[in-house]
Amino acid sequence: MVKITALDTYDVRFPTSRELDGSDAMNPDPDYSAAYVVLRTDDARHLAGHGFVFTIGRGNDVQKAALDALRPFVLGLTLDQVIGDLGGFANRLIGDSQLRWLGPEKGVMHMAIGALINAAWDLAARHAGKPLWRFIAELSPQQIVNVIDFRYLTDVLTPEQALALLRAAEPGKQERIGQLLAEGYPAYTTSPGWLGYSDEKMQRLAREAVADGFRTIKLKVGLNLDDDVRRCRLARATVGPDIHIAVDANQRWDVPQAIAWLHRLADANLAWIEEPTSPDDILAHATIRRAVAPTPVSTGEHTHNRVMFKQLFQAGAVDLVQIDAARVGGVNENLAILLLAAKFGVRVFPHAGGVGLCELVQHLAMADFIAISGKKEDRAIEFVDHLHEHFVHPVTIRHGRYIAPDAAGFSAQMHDRSIAEYSYPDGPAWHESADALRA
Amino acid sequence: MVKITALDTYDVRFPTSRELDGSDAMNPDPDYSAAYVVLRTDDARHLAGHGFVFTIGRGNDVQKAALDALRPFVLGLTLDQVIGDLGGFANRLIGDSQLRWLGPEKGVMHMAIGALINAAWDLAARHAGKPLWRFIAELSPQQIVNVIDFRYLTDVLTPEQALALLRAAEPGKQERIGQLLAEGYPAYTTSPGWLGYSDEKMQRLAREAVADGFRTIKLKVGLNLDDDVRRCRLARATVGPDIHIAVDANQRWDVPQAIAWLHRLADANLAWIEEPTSPDDILAHATIRRAVAPTPVSTGEHTHNRVMFKQLFQAGAVDLVQIDAARVGGVNENLAILLLAAKFGVRVFPHAGGVGLCELVQHLAMADFIAISGKKEDRAIEFVDHLHEHFVHPVTIRHGRYIAPDAAGFSAQMHDRSIAEYSYPDGPAWHESADALRA
Numbered sequence: 001m002v003k004i005t006a007l008d009t010y011d012v013r014f015p016t017s018r019e020l021d022g023s024d025a026m027n028p029d030p031d032y033s034a035a036y037v038v039l040r041t042d043d044a045r046h047l048a049g050h051g052f053v054f055t056i057g058r059g060n061d062v063q064k065a066a067l068d069a070l071r072p073f074v075l076g077l078t079l080d081q082v083i084g085d086l087g088g089f090a091n092r093l094i095g096d097s098q099l100r101w102l103g104p105e106k107g108v109m110h111m112a113i114g115a116l117i118n119a120a121w122d123l124a125a126r127h128a129g130k131p132l133w134r135f136i137a138e139l140s141p142q143q144i145v146n147v148i149d150f151r152y153l154t155d156v157l158t159p160e161q162a163l164a165l166l167r168a169a170e171p172g173k174q175e176r177i178g179q180l181l182a183e184g185y186p187a188y189t190t191s192p193g194w195l196g197y198s199d200e201k202m203q204r205l206a207r208e209a210v211a212d213g214f215r216t217i218k219l220k221v222g223l224n225l226d227d228d229v230r231r232c233r234l235a236r237a238t239v240g241p242d243i244h245i246a247v248d249a250n251q252r253w254d255v256p257q258a259i260a261w262l263h264r265l266a267d268a269n270l271a272w273i274e275e276p277t278s279p280d281d282i283l284a285h286a287t288i289r290r291a292v293a294p295t296p297v298s299t300g301e302h303t304h305n306r307v308m309f310k311q312l313f314q315a316g317a318v319d320l321v322q323i324d325a326a327r328v329g330g331v332n333e334n335l336a337i338l339l340l341a342a343k344f345g346v347r348v349f350p351h352a353g354g355v356g357l358c359e360l361v362q363h364l365a366m367a368d369f370i371a372i373s374g375k376k377e378d379r380a381i382e383f384v385d386h387l388h389e390h391f392v393h394p395v396t397i398r399h400g401r402y403i404a405p406d407a408a409g410f411s412a413q414m415h416d417r418s419i420a421e422y423s424y425p426d427g428p429a430w431h432e433s434a435d436a437l438r439a
Numbered sequence: 440m441v442k443i444t445a446l447d448t449y450d451v452r453f454p455t456s457r458e459l460d461g462s463d464a465m466n467p468d469p470d471y472s473a474a475y476v477v478l479r480t481d482d483a484r485h486l487a488g489h490g491f492v493f494t495i496g497r498g499n500d501v502q503k504a505a506l507d508a509l510r511p512f513v514l515g516l517t518l519d520q521v522i523g524d525l526g527g528f529a530n531r532l533i534g535d536s537q538l539r540w541l542g543p544e545k546g547v548m549h550m551a552i553g554a555l556i557n558a559a560w561d562l563a564a565r566h567a568g569k570p571l572w573r574f575i576a577e578l579s580p581q582q583i584v585n586v587i588d589f590r591y592l593t594d595v596l597t598p599e600q601a602l603a604l605l606r607a608a609e610p611g612k613q614e615r616i617g618q619l620l621a622e623g624y625p626a627y628t629t630s631p632g633w634l635g636y637s638d639e640k641m642q643r644l645a646r647e648a649v650a651d652g653f654r655t656i657k658l659k660v661g662l663n664l665d666d667d668v669r670r671c672r673l674a675r676a677t678v679g680p681d682i683h684i685a686v687d688a689n690q691r692w693d694v695p696q697a698i699a700w701l702h703r704l705a706d707a708n709l710a711w712i713e714e715p716t717s718p719d720d721i722l723a724h725a726t727i728r729r730a731v732a733p734t735p736v737s738t739g740e741h742t743h744n745r746v747m748f749k750q751l752f753q754a755g756a757v758d759l760v761q762i763d764a765a766r767v768g769g770v771n772e773n774l775a776i777l778l779l780a781a782k783f784g785v786r787v788f789p790h791a792g793g794v795g796l797c798e799l800v801q802h803l804a805m806a807d808f809i810a811i812s813g814k815k816e817d818r819a820i821e822f823v824d825h826l827h828e829h830f831v832h833p834v835t836i837r838h839g840r841y842i843a844p845d846a847a848g849f850s851a852q853m854h855d856r857s858i859a860e861y862s863y864p865d866g867p868a869w870h871e872s873a874d875a876l877r878a
Binding site: 026027028029030031055056057058059061062063065066069096097098099100101102103104105106107108109110111151152153154155251254255256257277278279280281282283284287302304305307308310311314315 | 465466467468469470494495496497498500501502504505508535536537538539540541542543544545546547548549550590591592593594690693694695696716717718719720721722723726741743744746747749750753754
C-alpha cells in the first residue's frame with residue numbers, strides 16, 4: 001500500500017525586481033517567488049505531487065511556515081486516502097477548526113492549504129497518467145460535485161443545480177476535447193504593459209504581441225492619469241482598432257477616483273478595467289460598473305474564496321472575472337467558482353504570469369471548456385513570458401494560444417536545479433546578489 | 440535617543456480543550472493561544488510594547504512566523520519613529536507591497552501586523568503614562584484622523600467627514616470620562632452558554648451571571664435545532680423576562696438554513712443572532728436580516744478589515760456589530776471601524792474572551808464612548824471569565840460592568856512566568872500534558 005512519506009517545502013525566490021518586470025501601480029518591485037511543496041510517496045516510481053503558493057517576495061517564508069504546519073495532516077496517509085477522496089481531503093484541511101481561525105478561508109493559511117490540495121490533484125493526475133485538464137474533464141458530473149464544498153453557496157448553487165449544469169455539458173465533451181487539441185485555447189498578454197516600461201518599449205512589445213498572434217493586450221494603469229491616457233492612445237495607434245486593449249489598476253483607486261479616472265479613459269474602447277479598487281469591495285465594484293458602463297469591470301486574482309465570487313455575481317458587480325490557481329483553496333474551490341461563473345453567464349479570463357501561474361491555470365480553463373462552460377473563444381488566459389524555463393513542463397504558446405499540455409499532472413513541477421539555485425536566502429542566485437551589492 | 444532593540448515573539452498555548460471551555464458549533468476543541476510579540480527598547484526604564492494575535496491552537500506557530508517576518512521593519516527605528524507617527528508606522532506595514540500580496544489586509548499576515556501595531560500603541564500609551572483608552576480619548580480629532588487609513592473608505596467616509604464627527608463628540612468628553620470612571624462600561628457574559636455544557640451547568644451559570652449583575656447572556660447555538668430551542672427556553676425560564684439573551688451560531692449555517700433555524704427560535708425574543716453564516720457573506724447577512732426581522736442580526740469578530748465592515752453597514756446587513764482587538768490591522772483600523780459604525784448609527788458589542796481579548800478590547804470601547812460615539816448604555820463588551828490570571832493588568836468586572844483600567848498601556852502584557860509555563864511545545868504545561876497522555 002503506497003503511503004505519503006514526506007511533505008517537503010522550499011522558499012524559492014527570483015530576483016525579478018532588478019528588471020522591473022511585473023511592476024504595476026501597487027507592486028513597484030516584486031521578486032516573484034514560490035512557497036513550494038512536494039508530497040512524496042514510497043511508490044516505486046517515485047510518484048510525487050507538486051504545488052506552490054505564488055508570492056512576490058517578502059513573506060514567502062511565512063507561506064512556507066504555513067505549508068510546514070500542514071505536515072501532520074498528510075504524513076502516513078495512504079495514497080488512496082489522498083487521491084481517492086479529493087473532496088474529503090480538501091474539506092478536512094479547510095475545515096480544521098483550529099486552522100480555520102486564521103482565516104477563515106483567506107490569506108496565508110488558505111493559500112497554503114490550496115497549494116497542498118493542488119499538489120494532491122497533481123498526484124492524482126500523475127497517478128492516472130493524464131494532464132490535469134483531461135483528468136478533471138473525464139470525471140463524471142457526480143464526481144465533480146463530490147469534490148466541491150457547497151457550504152455558503154446553497155442560496156445560489158445547490159449540489160443538485162451543479163449536477164444539472166454539469167450534465168447539460170456532457171454532450172459534446174469528446175468533440176470539445178478534439179477542438180482543444182486542434183486549436184489550443186486563446187491567450188492574452190500583459191508583457192507590453194508593465195508600468196516600469198518606456199513608451200517605446202511598450203509600443204515595440206505591443207507590435208510584437210500582435211505579430212505573435214495575440215488578440216488582446218493589457219496595460220497597467222493607475223499611477224498617473226495623463227500617462228495612462230497617453231499610453232492607451234499610443235497602444236491603440238500601435239495595435240489598430242481590431243485588437244482588444246484591457247487595463248489593470250491593481251486595486252489602486254477608491255470609488256470616486258476610479259469613476260473619474262475611467263471617464264477620462266472612456267474613449268479608449270477598453271476590453272475591461274481590472275481591479276479598479278479593493279478586491280474585498282463587492283459593492284464598490286457594483287457602483288463603479290454602473291457608473292462606467294459600457295466599460296466592462298473585472299476582478300478576481302485577489303478574490304480570496306468562493307463566497308466572495310458568489311457575491312460579485314449576485315451583486316452584478318463584474319462583467320468578467322479572473323481566477324487564480326494559487327490563491328483560493330485549490331482545484332476544488334476553483335471548480336466551485338467556475339460553476340458559479342457558468343451559472344451567472346460570466347466570462348472567465350484566468351490570471352497568470354508570476355511564477356508558474358500560467359502552467360497551473362491553463363488546466364482549469366481547459367477543464368472548464370470541456371466539462372463546465374463549454375466556451376473558450378469569448379475568453380482568454382493571461383500570458384506573461386517569463387520564468388517558464390524553471391518548469392519541467394512549461395506552457396507552450398503558439399500564435400497567441402495555449403497548446404493543451406499532454407504530460408501527466410498539473411505542470412507544477414519545478415526543476416530541482418532551479419529550486420536549488422533560487423532557494424532563499426541560501427541559493428547561489430541570492431549569494432551572487434549579495435556579492436554584487438557588496439562589490 | 441531611544442531605539443527599538445528587539446522584536447521578540449512567543450508561541451503561547453493554553454490547553455483549554457481539556458475542559459470544553461470555549462466549545463461552539465464550529466470550534467469543538469480550542470486550545471486558546473497567543474502569538475505574542477514584545478517590542479523592546481533601550482530606554483532606561485525598560486520601556487516595551489506588548490501585543491498578540493489570538494488563535495485557538497494549531498497555526499499559532501504560523502502567526503509567530505508572520506510576526507518574525509516583521510522584525511526588519513522595526514529594528515533600529517527610534518522610539519519617535521514608532522510612537523510619534525502611529526499612522527505612518529501602520530501604513531508602512533500594511534502598505535508593504537510584497538507582504539500585501541499575502542492578503543491583502545486579511546488573514547495571518549494582517550493579524551500579525553495588527554498585533555505589532557497594537558504593541559506600538561501599548562508602547563505609546565505607556566510612554567505617555569496613560570491607559571490606552573485615555574491616551575486615545577485625549578488625542579485631538581485631527582490626531583485621530585491622522586492615524587486612520589481612509590483608502591477604500593472615501594465613498595462613505597472621508598477624512599473631513601470623520602473630523603466633523605469627532606469634533607461633534609468633543610463637547611462632553613470630560614464629563615464622559617467622569618461617568619466612565621464612576622460607572623464602568625456594561626459587560627455581557629458568554630460563560631453560561633458553551634455548547635459542551637449540560638443544561639444544568641448552563642442554568643446554574645446563567646443564574647450566577649444574573650446574580651453577578653449581568654443584564655445580557657449569550658448562548659452558543661447551531662449544532663442541533665431541538666437542543667437550541669430547549670436551551671433557549673430553559674435559559675429564558677432561568678433568567679426571567681428582563682435579561683437579554685443573545686445567541687451565536689459561529690458561522691454554522693447557509694442562508695436557507697439560517698432563516699429556517701431562526702424562525703424556530705423566533706419566540707425566544709433574542710437580543711441578537713451572531714455570526715449566522717460566513718463572515719465574508721455581506722449579502723447573505725442582509726438577506727437573513729430581512730427574513731428574520733425583528734430578530735437583530737450581528738457579525739464582526741471574524742470580519743477581516745474596514746472594507747468589509749463598510750459594506751456590512753452600506754448593505755444594511757447588520758443591526759449591531761462585534762469588533763475584535765486582535766483580528767484587524769490594530770488600533771488604527773478599529774478606530775476607522777468605530778467611526779464607520781458611528782456614522783451609520785450601528786451599535787458595537789465588542790468580541791472578547793479567548794486569551795486577553797477582554798483586556799484589549801475594553802480600551803477601544805471606552806475610547807469610543809469618550810471620543811467617538813458618546814454611547815455606552817445601549818451596548819456591552821463581551822466577558823468570559825478565564826485566563827485573566829496570566830495578565831499583569833487583568834480586567835476588573837464589578838456588578839456586570841468593566842471598570843476602567845488605570846495602569847498605563849493596552850493591558851496586553853502577560854506575566855513572564857505564564858509565557859514560560861505555556862510556551863509551546865517546550866513549556867512545562869505541555870510537557871505535563873504529554874506525560875499525562877503517556878501515562
